[in-house]
Amino acid sequence: MSDSAISAEFKLSGKANWYNAGVAIVFDKNANKLVDLTDFNKVTVTLKCSLTNSLYFGLSAHDEKVTQENIPITYRSSGVFINCDTEWREVVVNLDSLEVAPWWLHKFGLKASDNKLYMDKIIRAYLETTYGSPRDVDSMVSISRISFSGQRYNVLVNFFAFASLIWIALAIWTIKFYSSAKQNISEVEQPLSYEQLTFNSVRERDRQAIIDYIAKNFSNPEIDNESVSKAVGVSRTKVNEILKSEYGSTFTNHINKLRVIEASRLLAEKSDAHITEIAYLVGFKNISYFNKLFKEEFGLTPKEVRGKGTQI
Structure with a gap:
């Protein structure tokens, strides 16, 4: 052969x-x-x-x-x-x-x-x-x-x-290859649910729009403050203010938290999916960075969570 x-x-x-x-x-x-x-x-x-x-x-x-x-x-x-x-x-x-x-x-x-x-x-x-x-x-x-x-x-x-x-060797295609293997994993479900609110003010309307948009798009590796502000129709400063007020977190930290939470669920439920696949599916571009953030959030590596077979 x-x-x-x-x-x-x-x-x-x-x-x-x-x-x-x-x-x-x-x-x-x-x-x-x-x-x-x-x-x-x-x-x-x-x-x-x-x-x-x-x-x-x-x-x-x-x-x-x-x-x-x-x-x-x-x-x-x-x-x-x-x-x-x-x-x-x-x-x-x-x-x-x-x-x-x-x-x-x-x-x-x-x-x-x-x-x-x-x-x-x-x-x-x-x-x-x-x-x-x-x-x-x-x-x-x-x-x-x-x-x-x-x-x-x-x-x-x-x-x-x-x-x-x-x-x-070294970049056959000069692109950022963000693959998402869909053979073994279904499309990401949103890890958080939100109450339906009655909008009594412009701020409440903006708040709900920002939260909903991020919940639906956090797994997109291209998401950033600019794309959220354009999609929702508010300033980048407003996006930061809402996230700081609601979660006490920066934009990047909030996105990363949503991603590792969803990754923990997929690790437990999708035993036939590789850890690298899950990292890419929830939006991470770098597997080492994913492992680092996951360990910081849960005190366990993705491999250790996979061994437990249950969501954290």
């Missing part, structure tokens, strides 16, 4: 703000040609990789309303996280279960229900490291084959002879 594999050794730089390494797979000499994969319902990836790494396998599709050529973040994308093993293993991905992440739909102003991947307009497949992968550590990935299968076809991609395969 290793005779027909492609391998890469790499080190993710600790000096870069955004970093990843990956392999892009195109289906035609014309890298921007779209292919129809609707006849396929499964893809099997045979690989091995350093235990310290975690990988993400995904598909990118063209969206006529959003996609801009050669700007990867504008593609509809979905995929699954893969735990690494130094022995050869097969990872099976159910293509029928892939859905576009809620944060991507929100970013481009699309409805949450519009989460199909558009399997008839696939532009590339990709396999890359995640933010859970360590920096400044020697790493290795070897890929033997990728097999797409369905009711009518079975296609084996042999990487030894596949000329369109390119490994690019």
Whole structure:
């Protein structure tokens, strides 16, 4: 098997703000040609990789309303996280279960229900490291084959002879990759409920609007004071004042608290979901930062909470 594999050794730089390494797979000499994969319902990836790494396998599709050529973040994308093993293993991905992440739909102003991947307009497949992968550590990935299968076809991609395969270390795509694996986790439910209030003043109306908007959007990694103030129609100062008055907290601290509370629930309820997946799903971009805040909030690491099997 290793005779027909492609391998890469790499080190993710600790000096870069955004970093990843990956392999892009195109289906035609014309890298921007779209292919129809609707006849396929499964893809099997045979690989091995350093235990310290975690990988993400995904598909990118063209969206006529959003996609801009050669700007990867504008593609509809979905995929699954893969735990690494130094022995050869097969990872099976159910293509029928892939859905576009809620944060991507929100970013481009699309409805949450519009989460199909558009399997008839696939532009590339990709396999890359995640933010859970360590920096400044020697790493290795070897890929033997990728097999797409369905009711009518079975296609084996042999990487030894596949000329369109390119490994690019240190940011194959220069984007912030905020993946949200939806294969095993349902969309985040809101961890807090709020009483219905009678608005007797403008302040009460603003208060409720701010609280409701944050409760519905805290898992969006792009949320910040500016986006909340624009969405609600108040100043950034007003947002800070409301949060300080209601929770005695800054904007950032309040968002982080909501995220770790929701993460604790998902860790207990979604035993088949990886900790890295949960961190990304609730809005964290950095797994180390998530672990740090989680430990500060609960006195336990996410792994320890997962072992308990109950929500804190």
